[in-house]
Amino acid sequence: MQLTSLQKDVLQELINIGVGNAAGVMNEMLHTPLELSVPHVDVVNPDDLDSLGTSCCASVCQNFKGRFNGVAALVFPPESASLLVTALTGDETQGVDLDELRTGTLTEVGNIVLNGVMGSIANILKEHIEYLVPTFQECSVEELLKTQVGEGQKVCVLAETGFRTKKLELEGSVYIVYEVGSFNILLEAIDALVPTS
Amino acid sequence: MRSSQPVEVEEEVTFTSREFGLLDHVPVGACILRPDLTILYWNRSLEEWSGLSRAILLGTSLGEHFPHLTTHGFMSRFQSLTNGGPPIIFSSQLHPHLIPSTLPNGQKRVQYSTAKGVPLSGVDGLCVLLMIQDVTALSTRVQEYREARDQALQEVEERQQIELTLLAQSQELERSNEELVQFAAIASHDLQEPLRKVITFADRLKIKYGESLDQTGQDYLDRMQKATRRMQQLISDLLSYSRVTTKALPVEKVNLGDIVHEVVGDLEGRIDASKGRIEISDLPTIEAEPFQMRQLFQNLIGNALKYCRNHVPPIVTISAQIMDAGCHKASGRRYWQIEVTDNGVGFEEQYADRIFGIFQRLHGKADYEGTGVGLAICKKIVDRHNGLITAKSVPGQGATFIVQFLELPSEVKA
Numbered sequence: 001m002q003l004t005s006l007q008k009d010v011l012q013e014l015i016n017i018g019v020g021n022a023a024g025v026m027n028e029m030l031h032t033p034l035e036l037s038v039p040h041v042d043v044v045n046p047d048d049l050d051s052l053g054t055s056c057c058a059s060v061c062q063n064f065k066g067r068f069n070g071v072a073a074l075v076f077p078p079e080s081a082s083l084l085v086t087a088l089t090g091d092e093t094q095g096v097d098l099d100e101l102r103t104g105t106l107t108e109v110g111n112i113v114l115n116g117v118m119g120s121i122a123n124i125l126k127e128h129i130e131y132l133v134p135t136f137q138e139c140s141v142e143e144l145l146k147t148q149v150g151e152g153q154k155v156c157v158l159a160e161t162g163f164r165t166k167k168l169e170l171e172g173s174v175y176i177v178y179e180v181g182s183f184n185i186l187l188e189a190i191d192a193l194v195p196t197s
Numbered sequence: 198m199r200s201s202q203p204v205e206v207e208e209e210v211t212f213t214s215r216e217f218g219l220l221d222h223v224p225v226g227a228c229i230l231r232p233d234l235t236i237l238y239w240n241r242s243l244e245e246w247s248g249l250s251r252a253i254l255l256g257t258s259l260g261e262h263f264p265h266l267t268t269h270g271f272m273s274r275f276q277s278l279t280n281g282g283p284p285i286i287f288s289s290q291l292h293p294h295l296i297p298s299t300l301p302n303g304q305k306r307v308q309y310s311t312a313k314g315v316p317l318s319g320v321d322g323l324c325v326l327l328m329i330q331d332v333t334a335l336s337t338r339v340q341e342y343r344e345a346r347d348q349a350l351q352e353v354e355e356r357q358q359i360e361l362t363l364l365a366q367s368q369e370l371e372r373s374n375e376e377l378v379q380f381a382a383i384a385s386h387d388l389q390e391p392l393r394k395v396i397t398f399a400d401r402l403k404i405k406y407g408e409s410l411d412q413t414g415q416d417y418l419d420r421m422q423k424a425t426r427r428m429q430q431l432i433s434d435l436l437s438y439s440r441v442t443t444k445a446l447p448v449e450k451v452n453l454g455d456i457v458h459e460v461v462g463d464l465e466g467r468i469d470a471s472k473g474r475i476e477i478s479d480l481p482t483i484e485a486e487p488f489q490m491r492q493l494f495q496n497l498i499g500n501a502l503k504y505c506r507n508h509v510p511p512i513v514t515i516s517a518q519i520m521d522a523g524c525h526k527a528s529g530r531r532y533w534q535i536e537v538t539d540n541g542v543g544f545e546e547q548y549a550d551r552i553f554g555i556f557q558r559l560h561g562k563a564d565y566e567g568t569g570v571g572l573a574i575c576k577k578i579v580d581r582h583n584g585l586i587t588a589k590s591v592p593g594q595g596a597t598f599i600v601q602f603l604e605l606p607s608e609v610k611a
Binding site: 024025028029030062064085088089091097099100101102104105107108111112114115118119122128129131132133134 | 270284287289332335339
């Protein structure tokens with residue numbers, strides 16, 4: 001699906017606002033200064049995401065239902081996920097194992113980021129969205145999208161997200177996969193925000 | 198509930214307790230908060246965990262009892278929830294004691310909490326349904342697992358370090374041995390030439406000027422000649438020793454019976470002279486270097502003949518048996534045990550290891566000839582064939598030399 005540059009700018013701005021809100025929440029809760037940034041946002045067909053590869057990733061998934069259907073996911077390579085948890089909690093456990101405690105922490109981090117992003121987008125939609133409780137998964141992005149997204153045409157908003165603390169700088173990816181109908185509603189809402197010349 | 202609460206709050210509390218009463222029977226903490234965080238419901242688990250009864254809590258603000266939950270970070274997350282936002286996770290690492298609670302053993306209860314917006318009849322906006330799981334046992338198990346894993350990782354690291362050190366030492370030892378063998382080979386080879394000259398000129402001296410020397414001078418010359426001949430023998434033996442590795446040839450199938458019969462044939466003169474007897478049982482075929490096997494049995498049988506008792510003719514037996522116990526780990530092959538037994542002077546058991554060292558002698562040169570290299574050569578040959586050589590003895594009753602070699606691969610039992 002082709003977006004106008006204006007639509008793309010607005011979408012990027014919405015995600016930036018959401019990520020900014022998430023960073024604010026994180027900094028208040030974690031007492032560890034954390035900067036979040038969204039250097040790049042793209043809109044792609046999920047079928048074109050072949051480059052995702054089959055390597056295992058750590059993901060936090062947030063499904064949403066109703067008239068507005070889809071899934072949002074924050075995805076990290078496992079080593080980055082573990083490093084992030086270490087940086088945020090000061091838990092210097094050896095190795096990169098994501099045990100129950102660490103996956104719980106990562107789920108909360110994903111929850112805050114995705115809530116920020118989804119909240120920012122929901123603000124302009126004026127639609128009721130029903131959310132499920134976020135879940136943690138370890139699988140490839142390909143498998144994740146296959147299991148979390150049903151049949152039918154989809155659109156994927158892909159936002160690269162940078163996480164930076166004093167000692168650490170790493171990148172995760174936010175995927176928001178919408179049904180085409182839902183995404184069109186979002187585009188209409190975006191268009192409504194921008195005054196026509 | 199406080200009597201000063203507005204009537205609508207009292208009604209909401211009553212309604213919520215009725216609607217959500219089922220949550221009193223679940224083993225998780227559960228509470229329902231109005232959008233302004235007034236407590237409408239507080240289940241039994243939470244009463245027990247927090248030590249606060251509903252009578253005190255219901256209709257009051259959460260912040261009155263748990264002020265840490267009213268910081269901006271928590272409030273903004275609760276607010277997003279009551280505005281229709283996604284559920285919230287409070288993980289056990291970042292918020293282990295959301296509703297502080299102490300276990301009977303004094304340990305703090307570790308919690309994993311989830312909050313979700315729920316509509317409630319008569320309330321504007323969504324209420325907060327907060328569900329709190331007790332994950333203390335899980336946390337403890339994970340911590341124990343981490344400690345066990347860290348310890349195992351540390352042990353593996355230490356073991357790898359030790360293996361690396363051993364490998365380095367082994368390589369150093371191998372290199373050093375190699376150098377020593379090379380040195381022995383070169384030194385003994387180079388020593389032969391000047392020694393040969395000394396021997397030649399000593400012989401000429403004796404022939405040409407021997408008559409002119411007085412008794413003492415002739416004695417000195419004789420001693421010099423004996424010493425040079427002994428040195429020649431030492432150098433020759435040293436060369437043989439170093440050649441076990443430097444001139445090693447590939448192994449092939451060798452029938453030890455044939456080898457031993459050939460050796461006995463070569464020693465026939467000595468056997469006859471000593472009126473000795475050699476008894477040879479069936480001996481196996483093994484993979485070995487024929488020349489070195491000949492050297493091995495030449496030394497062992499030669500020693501058995503040499504170290505005989507006065508006026509007791511030597512009797513030497515050579516026998517073999519397959520060992521069913523103690524197979525070679527990697528190949529599963531069994532060992533042949535070959536024994537060379539004599540009825541000679543024997544030796545003290547405490548010297549059983551020392552006799553295989555180079556230049557080691559248990560008897561004086563005057564009693565028995567030799568350089569003390571023969572058994573060292575035997576050991577080196579056996580080592581080179583991945584075998585084992587040991588000895589046992591009772592002084593005055595003879596000695597037994599035991600050699601173990603691997604059976605042929607084709608003989609391995611299925």
